[in-house]
Amino acid sequence: MYLSDIFVQPMDNLEDACCWVEVSGSQLMNQKCKLMLSVYGQNFKETIFEDMMYEPSTRLEVGLGDSLTEAKVKSQGTYHKPKPLYIGSGRNLFKIPIHIPHARRWDPEQPWLYQVQVRLLNEDEIVVDCRSRQFGMRTFTMDTQGSPKGEFALNGQPIRLRGANTMGHEQQCIMKKDYEQLIDDILLAKLCHMNFLRITQRPVQPEMYDYCDRLGLMLQTDLPLFGVMSREKFCECVKQAEAMERLIRNHPCCILVSYINEPFPNAGNQPHRCLERGELEDFFTAAGVLVRLQNPDRVIKPIDGDYNPPEKTGLPDNHCYPCWYNGHGIDIGRLYHGYWMYVKPDWYYGCGEFGAEGLDPVCVMRKYYPKEWLPQTKEEEKDWSPNRIIGAQTGKFHYFFYKTPQTLDAWVEESQRHQAWATKIMTEAFRRDNRMNTFAIHLFIDAFPAGWMKTIMDVERRPKKAYFAYRDALEPLLVSLRSDRST
Numbered sequence: 001m002y003l004s005d006i007f008v009q010p011m012d013n014l015e016d017a018c019c020w021v022e023v024s025g026s027q028l029m030n031q032k033c034k035l036m037l038s039v040y041g042q043n044f045k046e047t048i049f050e051d052m053m054y055e056p057s058t059r060l061e062v063g064l065g066d067s068l069t070e071a072k073v074k075s076q077g078t079y080h081k082p083k084p085l086y087i088g089s090g091r092n093l094f095k096i097p098i099h100i101p102h103a104r105r106w107d108p109e110q111p112w113l114y115q116v117q118v119r120l121l122n123e124d125e126i127v128v129d130c131r132s133r134q135f136g137m138r139t140f141t142m143d144t145q146g147s148p149k150g151e152f153a154l155n156g157q158p159i160r161l162r163g164a165n166t167m168g169h170e171q172q173c174i175m176k177k178d179y180e181q182l183i184d185d186i187l188l189a190k191l192c193h194m195n196f197l198r199i200t201q202r203p204v205q206p207e208m209y210d211y212c213d214r215l216g217l218m219l220q221t222d223l224p225l226f227g228v229m230s231r232e233k234f235c236e237c238v239k240q241a242e243a244m245e246r247l248i249r250n251h252p253c254c255i256l257v258s259y260i261n262e263p264f265p266n267a268g269n270q271p272h273r274c275l276e277r278g279e280l281e282d283f284f285t286a287a288g289v290l291v292r293l294q295n296p297d298r299v300i301k302p303i304d305g306d307y308n309p310p311e312k313t314g315l316p317d318n319h320c321y322p323c324w325y326n327g328h329g330i331d332i333g334r335l336y337h338g339y340w341m342y343v344k345p346d347w348y349y350g351c352g353e354f355g356a357e358g359l360d361p362v363c364v365m366r367k368y369y370p371k372e373w374l375p376q377t378k379e380e381e382k383d384w385s386p387n388r389i390i391g392a393q394t395g396k397f398h399y400f401f402y403k404t405p406q407t408l409d410a411w412v413e414e415s416q417r418h419q420a421w422a423t424k425i426m427t428e429a430f431r432r433d434n435r436m437n438t439f440a441i442h443l444f445i446d447a448f449p450a451g452w453m454k455t456i457m458d459v460e461r462r463p464k465k466a467y468f469a470y471r472d473a474l475e476p477l478l479v480s481l482r483s484d485r486s487t
Helices: 067-077 169-175 179-191 207-214 232-248 277-294 332-336 362-368 378-383 394-400 406-431 467-472
Strands: 002-008 018-024 034-041 048-052 058-059 082-084 091-099 114-121 127-133 140-142 153-155 160-164 196-199 218-222 254-258 348-353 436-441
Touching: 002 114, 002 127, 018 034, 018 114, 034 091, 048 091, 160 218, 169 179, 169 207, 179 207, 196 436, 207 218, 207 232, 218 232, 232 254, 232 277, 332 406, 362 406, 394 406, 406 436, 406 467
Parallel strands: 160 196, 160 436, 196 218, 218 254, 348 436
Antiparallel strands: 002 018, 018 091, 034 048, 034 114, 058 082, 114 127, 140 153
C-alpha cells in the first residue's frame, strides 16, 4: 500500500481544515494502517503540530429494518462502537480533521503557505510510505443567493478578477526547466497589477501551480474543450474534468474552473454529431457533481465566452473584441458609455477575452521570422503588408482603425499604438462597470515568435505599448473620466 494523494480543504473559519489522505492498496489486501500527520509553516518558521496519530475507523451501523444484524451486533456489544477500517484494493479515502490556531491566510499580497507531512504505517507500525503537500488557508466563493448574484469573495472579502489569458509561455518555461523565467513571468503579471491569469483551454504542469501558490497569483484553469462536444466523448469529458480537479485542488492559487470555451449555437450546426445546448447543460451538471466530489469548495464558471446564452446556473461570460473585429460583441461606443451585452438579469458578469493585435517589434521579426515574410529592401516595403505573416490579422483589419502604413517600422508602430488605445479604452470601461467582476485581456506573453500577436508582451518578454496601457488602467486606485464628446 502507498499514499496516492493528499488534499487539505480549509474550513470557513480558516482555523480548521480537513486533510484528505488517499491510500492505494493492491488486490487481496485487507490490512489495518495508521497515519501520522505533521504540519509546519512552509514559507515561515512555525511548527503547528507534529506526529499526530490517526487510526482509521468508523462507527458500526446497520441498515433500516435489518433487525437480524442489529440483534447480532448488539449481542456482541459492537453496535454504534468503533469499527476498524481495512485497506482494500484501489483508492481508500480518509478525512482527518486538523486545527491550525491563528492560521495565516493565503492571499495575493501575503501568500502564506503551510506544509503537511504524512507517514503511512502498516499493521506492524512500520513506515511504508511518506509524502508532503503544500497548501494555503483560504476560501474563495461565488455568491448565488444575493442580488446581483455571482459576486466573488476571497477569505470573505469581495474581490474582482483582473488578468490575462495565457497560451503556452509558462509551459515552455517548465519544459525547458527555466524556472527563473517562469518566476519572472509571474512577477511581470503582478507588476502589471493583474491578480489572476486564465490558463486558457488547458490545465498545465504542476510546477506552474506551485509557483503561483508561492508568489500569490490566482489562476483560472479550463478544460480543453472548444466550441462543441462530440456526442461520443461525453463520459470521457466528465472523467477529464475530475482529473483536472485532482490536479489543481490542493493549490490555493486555483480559484476557478471552466468547462468550455465559446460554445456555438445549434451544436456548431452539427446537432447530429455534437451535443445540443440542453445536453451540454447536462454535461455541466454531471461534471460539476464529480468535480465537487473531489473538492466541495470549487467555484465553477461553466462557460467562458458564451455564443449561445443564457447558461442556467453559472456566471455569464462573453468575449468581446469591438476594437479589433469591428463591432464584435458590442459597439465600442456603447461599451464606453457603460452598456454591456444582453445577459441573465440580476447577475454579475465577466469578459474572458478582449483585445487587439499589435505586431512584434522589428528586431523580433528580423531575428525569428522567415525571410519571405518580410520586405528585404526599401522598395519592397512600399507594397509590403502583414498579410505575408502567417496568422496575422493586421493587414485585413487595420482599415477600420488607422491608415495603411508605408514601412515595416510604421506598421509595427501603428499596430502597437492602436493595441494600446484599445486596451486602455476597454479596460477603463470595464472598471467603471459595477457588474463586471472578472475580465482577462487576450493575451499576455507570446509562447512563440508570431504565435499570437494579440499578446501584450513578445516572446523575448519585451513589453508592447499595450502592456503599459494595461498596467496604468489596472492601477489599484484609478481616476477614470468619461468624456462623451470630443469636440
